Amino acid sequence: MIQRLLAVGLLAGLLAGLAVAALQHVATTPLILAAEVYETAAEQAHGGAQAQEHAAQEHASHENAWEPAPGLERTAATSVATSVTAIGYAFVLLALMLLSGETIEPKRAALWGACAFASTGLATSLGLAPELPGAAAGDLAARQLWWIGTAAATGAGLFALLRVERPLAGAFGVALLIAPHLIGAPEPAAPASTVPAELAARFTAAALAVHALTWILVGAAVGFVWRYFATKPSLETTA
Amino acid sequence: MTTKTFSADAILSPSRLEILRAALVVFTLGAGLVYLAGFSYPSVAHNAAHDSRHSLGFPCH
Numbered sequence: 001m002i003q004r005l006l007a008v009g010l011l012a013g014l015l016a017g018l019a020v021a022a023l024q025h026v027a028t029t030p031l032i033l034a035a036e037v038y039e040t041a042a043e044q045a046h047g048g049a050q051a052q053e054h055a056a057q058e059h060a061s062h063e064n065a066w067e068p069a070p071g072l073e074r075t076a077a078t079s080v081a082t083s084v085t086a087i088g089y090a091f092v093l094l095a096l097m098l099l100s101g102e103t104i105e106p107k108r109a110a111l112w113g114a115c116a117f118a119s120t121g122l123a124t125s126l127g128l129a130p131e132l133p134g135a136a137a138g139d140l141a142a143r144q145l146w147w148i149g150t151a152a153a154t155g156a157g158l159f160a161l162l163r164v165e166r167p168l169a170g171a172f173g174v175a176l177l178i179a180p181h182l183i184g185a186p187e188p189a190a191p192a193s194t195v196p197a198e199l200a201a202r203f204t205a206a207a208l209a210v211h212a213l214t215w216i217l218v219g220a221a222v223g224f225v226w227r228y229f230a231t232k233p234s235l236e237t238t239a
Numbered sequence: 240m241t242t243k244t245f246s247a248d249a250i251l252s253p254s255r256l257e258i259l260r261a262a263l264v265v266f267t268l269g270a271g272l273v274y275l276a277g278f279s280y281p282s283v284a285h286n287a288a289h290d291s292r293h294s295l296g297f298p299c300h
Binding site for chain 2: 001002005006009021024027028029032062064065066067068074077078079080081082084085087088089090091092093094095096098099120121124125128130131132133137140143144147148203207208210211214
């Protein structure tokens with residue numbers, strides 16, 4: 001059983017991840033590179049603005065370590081990271097569908113993917129919109145914690161609303177959807193940024209589209225690969 | 240003895256138990272992979288995954 005799950009998750013995640021990596025290469029990476037030009041220019045201008053100090057600090061902490069060379073190496077590193085994320089998402093999706101006794105087939109799994117996007121993409125974006133390098137932001141650990149909490153609460157809230165048929169499940173679900181936004185995401189001290197607003201807005205929209213496609217592709221791929229393996233009894237018996 | 244085995248099976252059949260156990264293992268593995276690519280702190284992980292983190296909406300800096 002576990003071998004089958006691992007095989008389905010790996011294959012589905014890899015397929016979706018590579019497709020998303022190709023999309024990132026044309027949709028989001030060019031905007032990141034453009035933002036870095038502004039960020040570097042602001043660092044070199046030696047201005048006293050808070051955003052510039054912030055940008056310099058965040059870069060200094062990672063500067064001495066290895067980083068991928070511009071061009072092919074950086075694209076490859078991004079593609080690997082995106083594929084690892086997609087494989088992780090595929091494992092999580094498979095596990096949650098199995099735990100809740102759901103039938104795993106492409107349409108259903110893609111719908112679960114859409115709900116997962118609402119959790120990790122839409123809900124988190126309300127507090128922490130996808131941002132370019134150089135944008136002002138609050139404390140990293142606090143933002144990560146809020147991001148994880150919001151994704152988990154929204155996912156659980158949607159599950160309670162859509163799948164639990166008990167009195168008050170709906171009200172509990174709505175409460176879970178709203179709670180993270182009442183708590184509120186960690187905010188930067190000042191909303192300063194080295195990135196032009198127009199570029200930032202384009203990136204946020206592009207990143208949300210990429211995020212949505214990631215989950216829907218992961219879901220659909222999990223459904224198709226699961227079905228493919230199910231029609232191969234030899235694989236099932238060895239698993 | 241037979242009755243005992245039967246009632247235990249009725250509560251949680253071995254196959255269902257196996258599925259739950261496998262699902263929990265796979266969930267933990269998946270969460271770990273997402274953490275590694277999207278959240279982990281070592282500079283090498285941050286630098287390699289930088290563009291991917293921004294693009295997938297993870298808090299990065």
